[in-house]
Amino acid sequence: MKPTAAILIIGNEILSGTTQDANIAWMGARLNQRGIPLMEVRIVRDDEEAIVQAVNELRKKYKYLFTTGGIGPTHDDITADCVAKAFEAPIGINVEARKRLEEHYASHTVELNEARLRMARIPVGGELINNPVTVAPGFRMENVFVLAGVPKIMQGMFQSVEGLLEGGKPVLSTTVSCNQKEGDIAAALGDLQKQYADIDIGSYPHMDETPSLSLILRGTDEKRLSAAAQKVAEIIRTWGEEPILEDIQQQKAS
Amino acid sequence: MKPTAAILIIGNEILSGTTQDANIAWMGARLNQRGIPLMEVRIVRDDEEAIVQAVNELRKKYKYLFTTGGIGPTHDDITADCVAKAFEAPIGINVEARKRLEEHYASHTVELNEARLRMARIPVGGELINNPVTVAPGFRMENVFVLAGVPKIMQGMFQSVEGLLEGGKPVLSTTVSCNQKEGDIAAALGDLQKQYADIDIGSYPHMDETPSLSLILRGTDEKRLSAAAQKVAEIIRTWGEEPILEDIQQQKAS
Numbered sequence: 001m002k003p004t005a006a007i008l009i010i011g012n013e014i015l016s017g018t019t020q021d022a023n024i025a026w027m028g029a030r031l032n033q034r035g036i037p038l039m040e041v042r043i044v045r046d047d048e049e050a051i052v053q054a055v056n057e058l059r060k061k062y063k064y065l066f067t068t069g070g071i072g073p074t075h076d077d078i079t080a081d082c083v084a085k086a087f088e089a090p091i092g093i094n095v096e097a098r099k100r101l102e103e104h105y106a107s108h109t110v111e112l113n114e115a116r117l118r119m120a121r122i123p124v125g126g127e128l129i130n131n132p133v134t135v136a137p138g139f140r141m142e143n144v145f146v147l148a149g150v151p152k153i154m155q156g157m158f159q160s161v162e163g164l165l166e167g168g169k170p171v172l173s174t175t176v177s178c179n180q181k182e183g184d185i186a187a188a189l190g191d192l193q194k195q196y197a198d199i200d201i202g203s204y205p206h207m208d209e210t211p212s213l214s215l216i217l218r219g220t221d222e223k224r225l226s227a228a229a230q231k232v233a234e235i236i237r238t239w240g241e242e243p244i245l246e247d248i249q250q251q252k253a254s
Numbered sequence: 255m256k257p258t259a260a261i262l263i264i265g266n267e268i269l270s271g272t273t274q275d276a277n278i279a280w281m282g283a284r285l286n287q288r289g290i291p292l293m294e295v296r297i298v299r300d301d302e303e304a305i306v307q308a309v310n311e312l313r314k315k316y317k318y319l320f321t322t323g324g325i326g327p328t329h330d331d332i333t334a335d336c337v338a339k340a341f342e343a344p345i346g347i348n349v350e351a352r353k354r355l356e357e358h359y360a361s362h363t364v365e366l367n368e369a370r371l372r373m374a375r376i377p378v379g380g381e382l383i384n385n386p387v388t389v390a391p392g393f394r395m396e397n398v399f400v401l402a403g404v405p406k407i408m409q410g411m412f413q414s415v416e417g418l419l420e421g422g423k424p425v426l427s428t429t430v431s432c433n434q435k436e437g438d439i440a441a442a443l444g445d446l447q448k449q450y451a452d453i454d455i456g457s458y459p460h461m462d463e464t465p466s467l468s469l470i471l472r473g474t475d476e477k478r479l480s481a482a483a484q485k486v487a488e489i490i491r492t493w494g495e496e497p498i499l500e501d502i503q504q505q506k507a508s
Contacts, residue, residue: 013456015292016425017283018470021275024297029271038269040304041297043278050294073437074457075444115440133461152461171270183327186369190329202267203328207387207406216272 003036003168006058009043010051010069010079011149022151023068027158033250035168035220036064046070051082059086059144064165066158069149071138073115079146080139084123087141094122097137104135132156169220170250176232177211178243188235189215196228211244222248257290257422260312263297264305264323264333265403276405277322281412287504289422289474290318300324305336313340313398318419320412323403325392327369333400334393338377341395348376351391358389386410423474424504430486431465432497442489443469446482453482465498476502 070079129138324333383392
């Protein structure tokens with residue numbers, strides 16, 4: 001299977017508008033750097049049926065699935081059980097996960113009570129993912145990586161597994177900025193896209209900003225990307241403006 | 255069908271990490287105010303098959319579907335054609351949409367060229383949605399509302415159609431804040447959730463912040479919500495802390 005990825009975000013707080021998602025952009029950029037395009041994101045409620053169905057659809061459709069959220073100690077943290085159900089795997093206390101929690105809480109003189117012990121429930125066959133921030137681990141089941149929802153913890157967990165991912169060529173990008181109107185250059189841009197099918201050319205107008213239009217080009221072949229960016233610049237020059245060309249770079253995680 | 259909603263976000267720029275989504279939290283809060291819980295969000299690429307499939311799954315599953323993005327003048331703006339395909343409806347230039355574009359561009363001495371005219375392509379049976387910002391309309395097909403992706407334009411379009419939505423009781427929320435550890439109160443909170451099945455009790459720890467834990471309660475019955483919040487406060491008091499109780503309020507759009 002070609003390297004592709006999906007993210008499943010689990011949590012009522014994102015859907016209710018209480019919390020602004022901060023994980024998609026970060027993980028999307030990070031996957032791009034490894035040549036693993038993020039193809040789809042789903043956000044669902046803390047609801048067993050919705051989670052199980054989404055896990056099963058996405059893990060079959062893409063090479064990697066990352067879930068975020070729902071692995072804490074409270075009643076609405078049901079991700080581990082749902083992933084077990086999706087894989088039809090038994091679930092129970094993982095000995096190594098329990099040991100890590102015991103050591104962590106003992107050193108902080110915090111009680112490892114029944115609620116906290118739930119964080120050691122891992123589906124049988126799951127491999128632990130290190131949590132460098134708050135110890136309670138995530139886990140991997142085949143191509144599914146179960147991560148925390150809190151951005152700092154999610155990022156720490158992602159960094160501890162990203163070396164395992166089989167990627168493609170890193171996606172490079174460059175931006176051509178100008179003040180032309182999108183509708184004026186759209187036809188020429190569409191023709192160019194047909195000539196450069198291997199380059200993804202996106203047009204992003206900004207309101208109340210200068211430059212008012214960003215043309216973002218993405219691809220894995222630096223020469224082709226550079227050639228396409230020059231062609232975009234030529235289109236803009238026919239409208240009498242000298243565009244701003246950015247250096248070609250790997251996508252940065254925000 | 256109970257009032258429920260989904261959002262389909264169309265655009266490579268969100269998945270690549272280039273653009274941080276700003277529409278989910280705004281629309282989620284706005285729908286909550288009208289008693290229409292947002293049940294699911296999907297983000298897909300500018301890809302016909304992916305868009306058509308997601309439109310068809312989500313419009314059947316939920317009472318309302320809102321799409322954002324992909325209705326501009328450039329080659330990657332394929333949402334209108336995909337929605338037509340999902341409904342197996344013909345698509346062509348809509349006379350009223352064309353008229354609005356003609357008037358707008360004439361007054362701005364901008365040419366209504368072929369690329370811009372694409373923004374008047376509307377599936378047969380689609381009703382136009384006003385765009386108070388840049389004129390090019392969105393449209394509604396049955397329970398599917400096709401909106402722009404630029405936040406200001408999306409918000410203007412949403413406000414021009416939200417009066418049409420059949421909602422339920424507005425969702426009210428209140429927050430109880432404290433510095434307790436989530437794992438210490440998780441068991442008592444889980445018991446409380448069982449007693450108050452009509453109230454959604456969420457636990458959100460914050461890193462490096464004070465208060466370090468927000469317990470957010472949501473529901474449509476003010477008395478039940480208030481009673482549940484008092485019970486949460488009692489749980490926290492058993493740990494020797496006086497929690498901060500917020501007034502009950504309608505969710506604000508961020």
